[in-house]
Amino acid sequence: MEPNSQMTPEQAQAMQEKVKNMSPEELKEFQKQQCIFCHIAEGKMQAKKVYEDDKVIAVLDINPANAGHILLLPKEHYAIMPLMPDDLISYISMVAKALSNAMLKALKVEGTNIFIANGMSAGQKAQHFMMHIIPRNKNDNLPLTVPKMAVSKPDMEKLKEIVTKKVNEIFGIKEEKPKKAEDKEKEKKEEKKPKKTKQKIVDAEFKEIEKKIKKKSTAKKSKKKKEEEEASLDDITNVLNNL
């Protein structure tokens, strides 16, 4: 997969020196020459192509995690996700959705995992951005589960603060200035009374709606066939076939 892996240390050093002195344009061209996925995108290298347009190409992974594993990549060389233009990320996500739907229907699988390895620490091996679309079935036993880690409440609060601050910065959202403790107390007292009344009204309305829904669903249920009731909600394939 990596063209550099067969170099001697001396060759690698010489290559590093060469790269250091390149202009950004030369560097991009050099990356393209070294990148196996650029070769695939340009049709210079054979691949089991399942989709192609002017912006993206999708091929079957030669080392699939599961049968039918698709690699979807932009034709232009971008090493990591932060370098991808927003409109291209939108576009490639739309194609990923279509490929995932095609996979559910054509391969009759029950689900798909769609993921991006963004950076070496995240398991990115190729130096070309790509999305993995992996077909899944209930009992395929792929080690693609997300573990659950215990994080303390204060740490969670800190994480929330740090991340929100940066996200707001990125989206240009102005943050509310932290209020003084006494002001907060005042606000709490003022808010309490009207909130209660409002909540009561909302609760009453909600109960009314709930009643209506119950009435409707019991009416509907009695009409439904037994087998329809037994259908599993998470059966994506069934849902899609009924669209």
Ligand SMILES: [Zn+2]
């Ligand atoms: Zn590339």
